[in-house]
Structure formats: C-alpha cells, structure tokens
Amino acid sequence: MSRVVRAARGWVGTPYVHQAACKGAGCDCLGLIRGLWRELYGAEPEAPPAYTMDWSEPQGAEALWRAAARHLMAKPLSEAASGDVILFRMRDGSVAKHLGVQSAVGETEPGAAAVKPGPAFIHAYAGHGVVESPLSPPWQRRIVARFQFPKELI
Known part of the structure; x- marks a missing residue:
C-alpha cells in the first residue's frame, strides 16, 4: 500500500x-488533499x-484543475495507480x-491467483x-484528470 493511501485512510x-x-x-475534498x-x-x-x-462555475474557469497542475504531476488517465489524485467533473x-x-x-497482479477487490477511492x-x-463506472466516467504527488518529495 502506498504512503499516500495509508495517509488518506x-x-x-x-x-x-x-x-x-x-x-x-472537518474537511472538504480539497481540504483532504x-x-x-x-x-x-x-x-x-x-x-x-x-x-x-459553486466555485468557478459562473466563470467556467478550471481553477481546481490549474491548481492541481501547478503542484502535482499529471499522468495519463489510463495509468491508474494507488495513491493517484483524481479530478472529477460532476456534470457534463x-x-x-x-x-x-x-x-x-x-x-x-502478476502471479496472483485471485483478483483484488474493484477500484476504490477516498x-x-x-x-x-x-x-x-467503490470507483464504480458512474464515478469512472466523471474522471477528467489524474495526478500523482511529486515523487521527489514522498
């Protein structure tokens, strides 16, 4: 288990x-990160x-996405890993x-006899x-960006 996941749990x-x-x-989703x-x-x-x-909605500004990109390392959506920070768009x-x-x-996992439980997020x-x-299909469809904490700092 990654250090990020242990901390998040x-x-x-x-x-x-x-x-x-x-x-x-107390925290909100940004407060957790x-x-x-x-x-x-x-x-x-x-x-x-x-x-x-409703922050950023009236202006249509992607403020949270830009802030994440300033401090976290962007990665392809297809490269999911435990400890990733995932960004969601709640409505089209x-x-x-x-x-x-x-x-x-x-x-x-390679060599494993059983499948791990499905994807999940905190x-x-x-x-x-x-x-x-559970990171169910409705949640998965809302993911628009994937980041990781800077490795040189962890």
Missing part, C-alpha cells in the same frame, strides 16, 4: 466541512482563496471540482464526510 471518518482541512475535525500534502511534505505550497460551493459541461485519492485499482463528500468508495 487515516482521514476516513473526518466530517465534511466546506473549506476546512483538519483531520478528524491539502491535509495529505501537509502530512507528506510539510507546509502547503499555496493557500487556496476562499471559495463557494461543468467545471471539474471534486478530488479524491485512488486507493485500489482492482486488477489481477474522498470528502458532502453529507458523508471522508469515505472510501
């Missing part, structure tokens, strides 16, 4: 609190501006504004808090 059960990033007390960055590397690379629940035509950490890929979800969810 430590956040499971944290309540959903908009704009927060405090393990055990910010908190993981602090656990893995120390200080965050930048402070996010205040944002509303809307801006991408949900993040999670891939916790399982659900593939058969995310902070309004009304649920930080949970580990």
Whole structure:
C-alpha cells in the first residue's frame, strides 16, 4: 500500500466541512488533499482563496484543475495507480471540482491467483464526510484528470 493511501485512510471518518482541512475535525475534498500534502511534505505550497460551493462555475474557469497542475504531476488517465489524485467533473459541461485519492485499482497482479477487490477511492463528500468508495463506472466516467504527488518529495 502506498504512503499516500495509508495517509488518506487515516482521514476516513473526518466530517465534511466546506473549506476546512483538519483531520478528524472537518474537511472538504480539497481540504483532504491539502491535509495529505501537509502530512507528506510539510507546509502547503499555496493557500487556496476562499471559495463557494459553486466555485468557478459562473466563470467556467478550471481553477481546481490549474491548481492541481501547478503542484502535482499529471499522468495519463489510463495509468491508474494507488495513491493517484483524481479530478472529477460532476456534470457534463461543468467545471471539474471534486478530488479524491485512488486507493485500489482492482486488477489481477502478476502471479496472483485471485483478483483484488474493484477500484476504490477516498474522498470528502458532502453529507458523508471522508469515505472510501467503490470507483464504480458512474464515478469512472466523471474522471477528467489524474495526478500523482511529486515523487521527489514522498
């Protein structure tokens, strides 16, 4: 299991609190990634501006995508790995504004006799808090970008 996934699982059960990033007390999806960055590397690379629940939608700006690209390493969508940060577009035509950490890929490992459980991800979800969810086909269809934390820092 990757260091990122171990750290993310430590956040499971944290309540959903908009704009927060405090393990055990509250976070949103961006707050989860910010908190993981602090656990893995120390200080965050930048402070996010205040944002509303509909952030970037009126302008159609991909603010979250641009911020992820500034600090994380982009990778092809087809190269899923545990520990990846995945970015979702919740509705067709809307801006991408949900993040999670891939916790399982659900593939058969070489030489393994059994298939691992299906793909899963950890995310902070309004009304649920930080949970580990199956990365089901409806969620998979919403993925628009895949990143990894910078290796030189982990």
